[in-house]
Amino acid sequence: xxxxxxxxxxxxxxxxxxxxxxxxxxxxxxxxxxxxxxxxxxxxxxxxxxxxxxxxxxxxxxxxxxxxxxxxxxxxxxxxxxxxxxxxxxxxxxxxxxxxxxxxxxxxxxxxxxxxxxxxxxxxxxxxxxxxxxxxxxxxxxxxxxxxxxxxxxxxxxxxxxxxxxxxxxxxxxxxxxxxxxxxxxxxxxxxxxxxxxxxxxxxxxxxx
Numbered sequence: 001x002x003x004x005x006x007x008x009x010x011x012x013x014x015x016x017x018x019x020x021x022x023x024x025x026x027x028x029x030x031x032x033x034x035x036x037x038x039x040x041x042x043x044x045x046x047x048x049x050x051x052x053x054x055x056x057x058x059x060x061x062x063x064x065x066x067x068x069x070x071x072x073x074x075x076x077x078x079x080x081x082x083x084x085x086x087x088x089x090x091x092x093x094x095x096x097x098x099x100x101x102x103x104x105x106x107x108x109x110x111x112x113x114x115x116x117x118x119x120x121x122x123x124x125x126x127x128x129x130x131x132x133x134x135x136x137x138x139x140x141x142x143x144x145x146x147x148x149x150x151x152x153x154x155x156x157x158x159x160x161x162x163x164x165x166x167x168x169x170x171x172x173x174x175x176x177x178x179x180x181x182x183x184x185x186x187x188x189x190x191x192x193x194x195x196x197x198x199x200x201x202x203x204x205x206x207x208x209x
Contacts, residue, residue: 005068008047012159014040015189023053024065031057031064043159050151050199052158149173152200160196163188173200 004023011018011026011033019029023044030042034057044053056067107128109117117124152173160166165184172180178201185193 005065009044009053010047010195011042011044012191012195013038013042015159015192016040017191017195018042020047024068027055027057027064027068028061030055031061045155045158046151047199048147048151050154050156050158052154145176148200148202149176152196155199156196160185160188160192163192169196 007023008021009023009026010020011030013033018033019026026044030044033042044055045051046053055064057064114124117127120127122130153170156166156170156173163185164187169181169184172184178197181200182193182197185196188196
């Protein structure tokens, strides 16, 4: 387990939402429920991916948090080491050169494409930068939607795979049809239904159908 103790997650005690928040807080809530002898399955989900997070609940509450913190420390050190290597590499490029500056590289285009770029405001370089930025924005939106769909799918698969309407709901999910998803999961337990919709489409009250 290499989970970040500050990541956002949600725990379920059977069909009931038990706790939401940082992993450390949620882990303590799950530990308390387990110690109280909850007869239902206790599942913790990563809010970013919808995947189940495995927690080691042995020992005291302090033991649980201690293990989470110990696993996070090596990750932080590795990240810091990577940053140092990057800084050294950027420093070797020469004095006075900005770390995040303009990079000149060869671009091969047809004559008509060069003519079009040259006729745009700011010239070819500025036009290329605008085109790249616009493509990145569009790709970013698509990637965010796909990530949200995947998160909702993993959550639904783990906790609602045997509930009525599951298959229809997943098809509607990847068709990006919120109304259809809400319709197919209308009879699911309220906490599962609301969390699935929040992961897939963002928080909103769908109690009205």
